[in-house]
Amino acid sequence: MTALTETFTLPNGVTIPQVGFGTWQVPDGPVAEGAVAAALKAGYRHIDTAWQYGNEASVGRAVRASGIARKDIFVTSKLPAHAKTYADAMNAFQESFAKLDLDYIDMYLIHAPWPWDDFGADYRKQNREVWRALEDIYATGKVRAIGISNFNARDQEDLYAHCTIKPMALQLQYYIGFTEDANVAAARKEGLLVEGFSPLATGFLTNNTDVAAIAAHYNATVAQVAIRYCLQNKVLPLPKAVNPAHITENAQLDFTISDEDMQTLDQLVDTAPGEEHNLY
Numbered sequence: 001m002t003a004l005t006e007t008f009t010l011p012n013g014v015t016i017p018q019v020g021f022g023t024w025q026v027p028d029g030p031v032a033e034g035a036v037a038a039a040l041k042a043g044y045r046h047i048d049t050a051w052q053y054g055n056e057a058s059v060g061r062a063v064r065a066s067g068i069a070r071k072d073i074f075v076t077s078k079l080p081a082h083a084k085t086y087a088d089a090m091n092a093f094q095e096s097f098a099k100l101d102l103d104y105i106d107m108y109l110i111h112a113p114w115p116w117d118d119f120g121a122d123y124r125k126q127n128r129e130v131w132r133a134l135e136d137i138y139a140t141g142k143v144r145a146i147g148i149s150n151f152n153a154r155d156q157e158d159l160y161a162h163c164t165i166k167p168m169a170l171q172l173q174y175y176i177g178f179t180e181d182a183n184v185a186a187a188r189k190e191g192l193l194v195e196g197f198s199p200l201a202t203g204f205l206t207n208n209t210d211v212a213a214i215a216a217h218y219n220a221t222v223a224q225v226a227i228r229y230c231l232q233n234k235v236l237p238l239p240k241a242v243n244p245a246h247i248t249e250n251a252q253l254d255f256t257i258s259d260e261d262m263q264t265l266d267q268l269v270d271t272a273p274g275e276e277h278n279l280y
């Protein structure tokens with residue numbers, strides 16, 4: 001077991017490798033296929049994609065071509081944020097399922113509580129209907145787990161009150177200095193696993209000198225400390241990289257940040273000016 005293959009366990013007992021490889025803004029075709037292939041070669045066993053990223057076909061091809069048993073790779077995809085009816089959710093799922101072409105999807109998330117062009121609006125009622133579609137998809141066995149992303153506490157609580165099967169994971173933005181504590185707490189109260197997207201603040205964190213000072217204690221890089229920070233807070237990090245050196249660097253996580261340094265990191269604010277948030 002390495003830091004990449006150790007697992008968290010979802011509420012339904014499914015295990016999930018504790019670091020996922022992000023693929024947002026990775027162009028479909030050779031770039032995505034190459035990045036996912038390099039990640040699998042470096043030891044990642046968990047890939048995070050989405051309908052929205054437009055690269056599911058490449059992710060699927062790279063997984064199939066890897067020579068690694070399907071059961072040893074965990075693949076997450078996401079229902080597009082604009083799909084807010086039962087029928088639209090079913091259709092979008094079929095599209096992702098066909099593009100990935102992997103027999104099953106390990107985890108399927110509602111990408112956001114509102115369509116991107118109606119950011120922050122109240123779609124609680126529609127999300128109940130969409131969640132019913134995810135429950136029905138889960139019942140077919142085509143996905144091994146279902147969950148949500150970008151839901152704040154209010155939208156989470158409405159879903160928890162109206163679902164039959166509780167979401168198993170919440171994916172939200174999480175990095176040193178930006179940890180969405182109230183949203184994390186709402187999910188953990190209900191037993192969900194929390195996944196952290198943009199653990200490097202989409203790259204804006206990597207030049208942070210305060211984090212670099214801590215990283216020096218471990219002969220590590222800012223990116224490595226940022227990923228470990230998530231893990232030590234029991235949040236599953238999803239670092240993205242296309243640069244092969246970054247992919248390899250982010251796989252080297254066999255060190256432990258001391259409690260004292262974790263406290264220092266917890267107190268940092270405004271660590272990544274320029275990074276955007278989905279807060280509403």
Ligand SMILES: NC(=O)c1ccc[n+]([C@@H]2O[C@H](COP(=O)([O-])OP(=O)(O)OC[C@H]3O[C@@H](n4cnc5c(N)ncnc54)[C@H](OP(=O)(O)O)[C@@H]3O)[C@@H](O)[C@H]2O)c1
Pocket residue numbers: 021022023024025048049111149150171172196197198199200201202203204206221223224238239240241242243244245246247249250
């Ligand atoms: N659910 C959602 O709404 C949502 C939203 C955002 C993200 N996500 C997921 O979370 C994943 C990660 O978030 P993210 O894409 O925002 O980015 P991120 O992982 O926070 O940062 C990626 C950026 O950091 C650079 N980088 C990676 N490793 C580095 C290193 N060791 N040293 C220096 N720079 C490094 C990458 O460069 P190169 O690519 O050039 O290597 C890229 O520019 C996404 O890909 C996606 O899967 C989900």
